[in-house]
Amino acid sequence: MSEVFTKSMARNIYYGGSMFFFLLFLALTFDTMGEVPKRDNHEALTAQVALGKKVWEENDCIGCHTLLGEGAYFAPELGNVYKRFGNSTDAIVAFIKGRPANGIPGRRSMPQFNLSDEELEAVAAFLKYASEINSANWPPNIQG
Amino acid sequence: MKYSSQAVAKLYFIAAIGLFVGQILFGLVMGLQYVWGDFLFPAIPFNVARMVHTNLLIVWLLFGFMGAAYYLVPEEAERELHSPFLARLLFWVFLVAGALTILGYLLVPYARLAELTMNDLLPTMGREFLEQPTITKIGIVIVALGFLYNIGMTILAGRKTVVNLVLLTGLVGLAVFFLFSFYVPDNLVLDKYFWWWVVHLWVEGVWELILGSILAFVLIKITGVDREVIEKWLYVIIAMTLITGIIGTGHHFYWIGTPEYWQWWGSVFSAMEPIPFFMMTVFAFNMVNRRRREHPNRAAMLWALGTAVMAFLGAGVWGFLHTLAPVNYYTHGTQVTAAHGHMAFYGAYVMIVLTVISYAMPIMRGQEASDRRSQVMEMWSFWLMTVSMVFITLFLTGAGVLQVWMQRYTDVPQSFMVVQQKIEIFYWLRELAGLVFLVGLVLYVISFFVKGGEPARAADTADTA
Structure with missing residues (x-):
């Protein structure tokens, strides 16, 4: 770089630029916080859903699955699993409950987490809640 | 080596390389599980192997960053490290905490680990890359504060080069944005939004300052420009x-x-x-x-x-x-x-x-x-x-x-x-x-x-x- 462009100019671009864009990011975040309640399905956020989220977290479900596309890529997307399972929390409960403890020979299988009935219902309710968040029409189809 | 206290970096580098080997071994386990679905099942399910793989990566990179800082900050500041003792102490704290966490992932089911570490008091577990028990997260914050104090005191008392100041900015940013890992709202949208404040603002933000300053330091040294x-x-x-x-x-x-x-x-x-x-x-x-x-x-x-x-x-x-x-x-x-x-x-x-x-x-x-x-x-x-x-x-x-x-x-x-x-x-x-x-x-x-x-x-x- 030529002598016309000095180190102090570079430094000012760094300080000014990063400060400006960080403040812009904060402003956008502030606006986002105002907009999110229109899309986030918070009306459905019951105590049961909150418990379901905790069950989801304390069994590290994100270690295999994606949820709204984020997580691991080893097992199916669950952001829309409620819809994929025919809008049925019972189907979700039955699936989780029915996993064989020793897996399926040669194939990927979900572990048996030995959840209580209350936890099973809660995690299914959480997945129903997640499926009703307005995710800008993502995923593209029912297969997730 | 210009200052004898730079040598604390050696410990950090050795630990980094050791954990790197572990990370790759678990990567190979996961890779095999992709095609041989019940490999090591149910002893080490995929999600456990993945936690170990990604958490070891993060921990060994942090060891690497800290080692790099302990090596280059004194040389740039033209003075000894503020406290080599604190650097060695924090090394062992971080290594033991990291090792216990990884063993926890491997030896007990994750839900049991959550129970044992009293996740209920302040639930932060079970989010991608931030799976560490809350107590480990608190430990990371303490180590980070001690580290920043040590590095910061060295920089403040010595020559303030651009390399040092950029590195310090990156490291402070790393610690500050990590604090968002303690914010886990029930609302999934807000949870995800602020989860990225750790993950994205780390790897596509402040970590790049750390990367840039280390690269600049090494280039100054080996090219003489x-x-x-x-x-x-x-x-x-x-x-x-x-x-x-x-x-x-x-x-x-x-x-x-x-x-x-x-x-x-x-x-x-x-x-x-x-x-x-x-x-x-x-x-x-x-x-x-x-x-x-x-x-x-x-x-x-x-x-x-x-x-x-x-x-x-x-x-x-x-x-x-x-x-x-x-x-x-x-x-x-x-x-x-x-x-x-x-x-x-x-x-x-x-x-x-x-x-x-x-x-x-x-x-x-x-x-x-x-x-x-x-x-x-x-x-x-x-x-x-x-x-x-x-x-x-x-x-x-x-x-x-x-x-x-x-x-x-x-x-x-x-x-x-x-x-x-x-x-x-x-x-x-x-x-x-x-x-x-x-x-x-x-x-x-x-x-x-x-x-x-x-x-x-x-x-x-x-x-x-």
């Missing part, structure tokens, strides 16, 4: 990093229930995120071409140039591939993401830590550079690891493109597991490339113990340059 020139480049690169990368966070806010204007903000700004990485490549090659001395450590120079190139390819090019919202609509959460993640982390952060280790380790062991045979082996390991990572990335990209084609971008979408079986060949090839990576890593470790060949000598060629 005037510090003023290098510091100007550093400012421009990190300016572009933050100008593009902060709003670029928006590329994670397309499909998580956030307003749709993020599709514009995220696409436009993250499309510019490759720019600072491209500048970094131009910068590194420029400085090496304009070098005023022939440093005997050829391996360190190779790592430095390799970092610049691979960071550009992995973070820049592979990031751009799927960052535009209309593309990301189909690729989001597929193997394309995995491909990008692997090459970006390797190219940017693994390689910069290996660069500074390559430069500093011989000096801490009493040589300006390793013996020739040791360097040759280290360079072999560079090529084996780097080329196999390119292939891992290509195979995962192939898997991802086919996955999108069969599962997403089609009128007759097939189910996830059906598609996974159809793309199995790519997972086998990826595992094969992973084994080559392991061979490279073993050679890398062995290279520290190889002696002989012509002794490495410094040849000052300032007059011929």
Whole structure:
């Protein structure tokens, strides 16, 4: 770089630029916080859903699955699993409950987490809640 | 080594390399589980192996960053480290806490670990990359504060170079944004939104300041180019990093229930995120071409140039591939993401830590550079690891493109597991490339113990340059 462009100019671009864009990011975040309640399905956020989220977290479900596309890529997307399972929390409960403890020979299988009935219902309710968040029409189809 | 307290870095580097080996072994386990579904099941299910793989990566990179800081901050500040004792103490605290956490993942079911560590008091577990028990997270904060105090006091009392100030900014940012890992709202949209304040603002924000300052330090040392020139480049690169990368966070806010204007903000700004990485490549090659001395450590120079190139390819090019919202609509959460993640982390952060280790380790062991045979082996390991990572990335990209084609971008979408079986060949090839990576890593470790060949000598060629 030529002598016309000095180190102090570079430094000012760094300080000014990063400060400006960080403040812009904060402003956008502030606006986002105002907009999110229109899309986030918070009306459905019951105590049961909150418990379901905790069950989801304390069994590290994100270690295999994606949820709204984020997580691991080893097992199916669950952001829309409620819809994929025919809008049925019972189907979700039955699936989780029915996993064989020793897996399926040669194939990927979900572990048996030995959840209580209350936890099973809660995690299914959480997945129903997640499926009703307005995710800008993502995923593209029912297969997730 | 100019200051004896710089030697604390050695501990950190050794731990980093040890944990790196563990990370790769668990990567191979996961790779095998992709094609041999019940491998080690139910003893080590995939999610456990993945936690170990990703958490070891984060921890060993943090060891690497801390080691780099302990090595270069005193040299830049031109004084001894504020407290070498504190540095050694925090090393053992961090290592023991890290080891206990990993053992916890492996030895008890995750839900039991949550119970044992009283996750109920302040639930923070079970989010991707931030799976550590709350008590471990608190430990990380304490170690980070002690570390920042030690580094900060050294910098404040000494010469304030641009390298030191940028490094300190990056490290403070790392600690500050980690605090968002304690915010886990029930609302999934808010949870995801602020989770990215840790993950994105780390790897596409403040970590790049750490990367840039370490690279600048090593280039100053091995090329002998005037510090003023290098510091100007550093400012421009990190300016572009933050100008593009902060709003670029928006590329994670397309499909998580956030307003749709993020599709514009995220696409436009993250499309510019490759720019600072491209500048970094131009910068590194420029400085090496304009070098005023022939440093005997050829391996360190190779790592430095390799970092610049691979960071550009992995973070820049592979990031751009799927960052535009209309593309990301189909690729989001597929193997394309995995491909990008692997090459970006390797190219940017693994390689910069290996660069500074390559430069500093011989000096801490009493040589300006390793013996020739040791360097040759280290360079072999560079090529084996780097080329196999390119292939891992290509195979995962192939898997991802086919996955999108069969599962997403089609009128007759097939189910996830059906598609996974159809793309199995790519997972086998990826595992094969992973084994080559392991061979490279073993050679890398062995290279520290190889002696002989012509002794490495410094040849000052300032007059011929």
